[in-house]
Amino acid sequence: MTEIQKVRNDLKLSEKRMRHTEGVVRAAVLLASRHFPEISAETAELAALFHDYTKEYTVEEQLRVLAAYGEAPTEDELEAPKLLHARTAALIAEKEYGLDPQVVSAIRWHTTGRAGMTPLECVIYFADYIDDTRTFPACIRLREYYEKQYASLKDKSRALHKALVRSFDITIRDLLSNRKTVDPNTVQARNYYLNLIKKGL
Numbered sequence: 462m463t464e465i466q467k468v469r470n471d472l473k474l475s476e477k478r479m480r481h482t483e484g485v486v487r488a489a490v491l492l493a494s495r496h497f498p499e500i501s502a503e504t505a506e507l508a509a510l511f512h513d514y515t516k517e518y519t520v521e522e523q524l525r526v527l528a529a530y531g532e533a534p535t536e537d538e539l540e541a542p543k544l545l546h547a548r549t550a551a552l553i554a555e556k557e558y559g560l561d562p563q564v565v566s567a568i569r570w571h572t573t574g575r576a577g578m579t580p581l582e583c584v585i586y587f588a589d590y591i592d593d594t595r596t597f598p599a600c601i602r603l604r605e606y607y608e609k610q611y612a613s614l615k616d617k618s619r620a621l622h623k624a625l626v627r628s629f630d631i632t633i634r635d636l637l638s639n640r641k642t643v644d645p646n647t648v649q650a651r652n653y654y655l656n657l658i659k660k661g662l
Contacts, residue, residue: 464560465503468510478517484592485509489584495611496621497580507560508567508585514550523549530556540642547572573646574629576653583621590628599631619662625654 462470474482489509493500515523523545527534530552538544551569554560567585570578574586591604606627610620629651636643 464558465507465510468507468514468558472510472514473517474513475517478513480594481592482510482513484594485512485585485588488588488592492584492588492621493581496617497584500581500584504561504564504581505584505588508564508581509588511550511554511558511560511564512568512571512585512589513546514553514568515546516550518546518549520545526552537642537644541644544572544644570646573644574625574650575646576649578650583625587621587625587628591624599635603628603631616662619658622654622657622662626651626658629654 472479472482486506486509489505490502493502493505515526518526520542523542524534526549527545532548532552534545538548547569551565554568555562555565563579563581566579567581570582571585571589575582578586587607591600591607593604595601595604603624607620607624610623611617614620614623629647632647633643633651
């Protein structure tokens with residue numbers, strides 16, 4: 462049994478969450494082929510399949526996973542518990558499945574992003590945002606913006622970087638409008654990719 466087959470067999474997600482996960486798989490495979498051909502379709506699929514492995518766990522279940530591996534939640538995670546699933550899924554991927562470190566890190570950072578993301582981290586973070594099952598107007602507009610940039614710009618990396626910055630802007634604006642804390646990694650990621658754009662990258 463392959464790693465992908467094992468993960469598919471083990472996933473315990475609602476129908477709605479599974480539809481989203483399959484959408485992320487499609488988006489991840491496409492993004493990898495467009496921007497990072499060194500990433501195999503199988504690696505992109507594996508990371509995408511696992512990214513929301515613990516998304517539907519309760520907060521108590523998330524905290525138990527952290528405790529089982531000697532870790533504790535941060536203040537930001539306690540303030541915004543939906544951040545926990547990225548860490549707990551990454552821990553399970555590493556400790557229980559022994560997945561490749563690049564896959565584990567892509568799972569770990571798929572919610573907040575971070576400055577200087579690896580190619581697979583970029584793929585899973587952005588695929589999660591633009592998968593074709595998302596119907597939020599902001600996600601639809603971001604998908605359209607990315608496709609327009611990808612079609613019009615000769616530098617395809619720049620197209621991705623511009624779309625990444627826009628995604629961080631959307632997240633930050635939404636959190637601020639709801640008077641919620643913004644994870645520092647998201648702010649740092651936004652500034653990192655904005656600086657790349659300013660440098661012509």
